[in-house]
Amino acid sequence: MTERPLSSAADPLVRGGRSAALGTAFVRGGVAAGLGLGAVAVLVMAAWIGSPYPDSGPGGALHTAAGLWLLAHGADLVRGDTLSGAPAPLGVSPLLLMVLPGWLAHRAARDTLESDEDGPKPSIGGAVAAVTAGYLLVAAGVVVYAASGPLSPDPLTTALWPPAVVVASAALGVWTAVGRPLPEREHAAAALRAAVPALLALLGGGAVLIGVSLGWHASATRESFTNLAGDWPGRVSLLLLAVTLLPNAAVWGAAYGLGPGFALGTGAVATPLEFTGTAAVPPFPLLAALPPEGPGSWPQWAAAVVPLAAALAPGWSVGRAARLWKAREAALTVLVAAGLCGAAMAVLAAVAGGPLGSGRLAEFGPVWWRTGAAAVLWSVVVGVPTALGVRLWARRGLTPRPRPAAPAGASAPPGSVPPGSVPAPGRGTVPEPLPGEAAGRRKSEMEDDDDSGFEPYDYLPAAWEPAPPPPPSTPPLPSTPPQPPPPAAPPMPETPPESQAQPPPPPPPERPAPFA
Structure with missing residues (x-):
């Protein structure tokens, strides 16, 4: 006897149906949270x-770990055992720490649709x-456990941010599993492709600003680091905390370059134009690289290079894609x-900032709506002219398409232009495509008033060259009356055998000569 191999895919009781696939996805989500x-x-x-000195x-360390895990999802924590007795909120979520739960939820959703197991798979939703x-x-159990610890989660932010983070990460994982498709509309896909480099340019420019400022204030940063941690375990912990907050600092730098800046306590705001109020800054290495108080000078004004460079990115991307678009379509794509x-940027600013305590520390970081509005304003003011300019530059290699020559004697329709010429902007009619041209030309190119009828120079003659002549046609043969058959030739006499080898002379074309 031969043993039958165990195959869960072949057994219908083990294989299950769509409900089994949903159960597997449910387990994957729980495992991701546990990891x-x-x-x-x-x-x-x-x-x-x-x-x-713990x-x-x-038990207290485990409660702290549960609270930090919720903080990594955007939830605020509340510390009750303070010196004043008033609860102190903590709402600055380390963005680098948020990458871990987001990546785990992303991978769980992606593996759900990319699994090699046979059988039905769940739908995207x-x-x-x-x-x-x-x-x-799993997160609900962690909330219940952390509520009895020194850092209890805030109910409102806990109900808002962790579900939003998990849903967004799972949606990205499903999008990755189906091949990262872009919208079918060409303009929507171009807008999405243009927004990504603009966002990356803002964050990268903010990181550069923070790095330059830390190098400028290197002595103050080093002094703050050594004063907070005297032993090596404390220094390692402080270094890890500073590393997890580096993306937050990049968002703060981007908000500073955009113009709104960031708050350093109630009534204290740092912007490139001016540092107003008195900062309530706790001793921390990253906060030692703050601009000086008072009006700004050229080092602070130079931060405007960051949003300027970031606003050029969507204009350049849309301008290259809008070579055959209307100017209005290119401008609307930049707006999107x-x-x-x-x-x-508004979402990142909302997560990167928050309260660090009560009283003057209740406002800390960039204001989310001001940061988002400033990013939109910079992108529109700089990006739209850039897109239109790049579009015009990309169209410089196009040449007008000549009209076909009208047949002789045909009257020209009203409003038409002579063959080989281009109608002025806003006048005339749009020429029809030539017989050999591509049939799928865009309708927007045919209806554009400014640049109607353009084709690559290598395929059609220029405007000053004559139009190609029509193909020659074969004229019909004139009709002729039927000709009578020629008269029959008389019989030939017999010839001697010597003359039989030679062919007889051809008969005359009209009348044969009498036989002699």
């Missing part, structure tokens, strides 16, 4: 073990919903790209 929580717990326990036991449900079930970039 992220375990990674944060390992880091916190390692810092607790290495600390020479404030609490292992079902995969996102199942992964999110499994993830949030500016809106997408502004919305992304």
Whole structure:
């Protein structure tokens, strides 16, 4: 006997149906949440073990890990055991720490649709919903556990930010699994492609500003680092915290270059034009690289290079794609790209800032709506003229398409132009395409008043060359009356054998000569 191989795909009881696939996605979401929580717990326990003077036991360290895991999802934490007795909120989420749970939820949703197992797979919406449900079930247990610790989660932000982060990450994972498709509309896809480099340019420019400022204030940064941590375990923990906050600093730098700046406590705002108010800055290495108080000077004004360069990116991208578009379509595409970039910057500014305590520390970081509005304004003011200019430059190699020559004697229709010429802007009619041209030419190119009838120079003659002559036609043969058959020739006499080898003379064309 031969043994039958065990195959879960061949067994209908094990294989299941779509409900089994949804259950697998649910489990994947829960496992993703558990992996992220375990990674944060390992880091916190390692810092607790290495600390020479721990404030609490292992239970307090685990409660702290649960609170930090929720903080990594955007939820605010509230510390109750303060010196004043008033609860102190903590709402600055480390953006680098948020990458871990987002990537885990993204991978769980992607693997749900990319699995090699035979059988039905869940739909796109079902995969996102199942992964999110499994993830949030674990998150609900963590919220209950962290509520009894020193850092309890805030109910409002906990109900808002963690579900939004998980749903967005799972949706990106499903989008990756189906091949990252772009919108079918050409203009929407171009706007999406233009918003991404603009956002990356803003964040990269903000990171450059922070790096330059840290190098400028290197001594103050070093002094702040050594004063906060005297032993090596403390220095390592402080260094890890500073590294996780580097993306936050990049968002702050981008908001500073855009113009709105960021708040450093209630009533204190740092902008390129002026540093107003008195900053309530806690001792931290990244905060040692702040601009000086008072009116700004040329080093602060130079930060405007960041949004200027970022606003050129969508204009350049849309201008290259709008070679055959109308000018209005190119401008509207830049507006959509500016809106997408502004919305992304507003979300990042909302997560990168928040309260660091009560009182004067209740406002810390960039204001989200001002940052988003400034990003939209820069992208529109600089991006639209850039897109139109790049579009005109890309069209410089196009040449007008001549009209076909009208047949002789035909009357020209009203409003038409002579063959080989181009109607003036706003006048005349649009010429019809030539017989050999491509049939799928865009309708917007045919209806454009400014640049109607353009074709590459290599395929058609220029405007000053004569139009090609029509193909020659074969004239019909004239009709002739039927000719009578020629008269029959008389019989030939017999010839001697010597003359039989030679052919007889041909008969005359009209009348044969009498036989002699």
